[in-house]
Amino acid sequence: RVRAGHVLVATGLVDELPDVPGLRERWGRDVVHCPYCHGWEVRERPIGVIGSGPMSVHQTLLFRQWSDDVVYLRHTAPPLTDEQAEQLAARGVPVIEGEIAAVETAGDRLTGVRLRDGRTVDREVLTVAPRMVARAGFLAGLGLRPQPHPSGMGEYLPADESGRTDVPGVWVAGNVTNLSAQVGAAAAAGAWTAAMINADLVQAETQRAVEAHRGARAGG
Ligand SMILES: Cc1cc2nc3c(=O)[nH]c(=O)nc-3n(C[C@H](O)[C@H](O)[C@H](O)COP(=O)(O)OP(=O)(O)OC[C@H]3O[C@@H](n4cnc5c(N)ncnc54)[C@H](O)[C@@H]3O)c2cc1C
Incomplete structure (x- = not known):
């Protein structure tokens, strides 16, 4: 007392991460959230942005400043508006539909994600907006x-x-x-x-x- x-x-x-197996274990390493904190470290690497909420497209555009190889994994985020789809297309960001089943790793390194339909997407870095x-x-x-x-x-x-x-x-x-x-x-x-x-x-x-x-x- x-x-x-x-x-x-x-x-x-507390950062509450989306419930994707393997995500939490990589948090703060190759799963990151903030371009101002991690942008330099992940520059020019293959980045996948996990869609989880209304700010996910904005986050994608922020990380696009740091790499030419960014994909938007829509996961559970709302469908893109026409304006958002145009913005991502204009910035050369492919959109991948489908929920993520798990984060893939090899040794102590992130290698990508596996979608529920079995497809895999190779990535070295994932970004996510925690709650x-x-x-x-x-x-x-x-x-x-x-x-x-x-x-x-x-x-x-x-x-x-x-x-x-x-x-x-x-x-x-x-x-x-x-x-x-x-x-x-x-x-x-x-x-x-x-x-x-x-x-x-x-x-x-x-x-x-x-x-x-x-x-x-x-x-x-
Ligand atoms: C992965 C990651 C990377 C980041 N990188 C950067 C960066 O590069 N640059 C930057 O500026 N910011 C960065 N940030 C953000 C930065 O960490 C926070 O903005 C900052 O730490 C906030 O400071 P704070 O004092 O408010 O809270 P915290 O730093 O979280 O401190 C809160 C403290 O309170 C303690 N505490 C909690 N509950 C209790 C309790 N009941 N009793 C006693 N103690 C308690 C905790 O243990 C903790 O020590 C990063 C954040 C994350 C998650």
């Missing part, structure tokens, strides 16, 4: 529960710009409230919110001092 008047929650998020869920279940006792993010990316703890939540005394910073924050933004938010908490404490401390001061003057 820990007692505190103010709590800064910085417990990050990002704030790691905050332990706050339910305080009445603070992750909410669906307006973007559809997952669940987050809403807060104002200072990191203050609706529950008095509970503040949040980093991925637990900003699903898109990377290391720099998450660290900056921690510093900023710590300063906001400090300002709050100073204000409360000053208020107590003023009341004591007034009391002393009235008494004297």
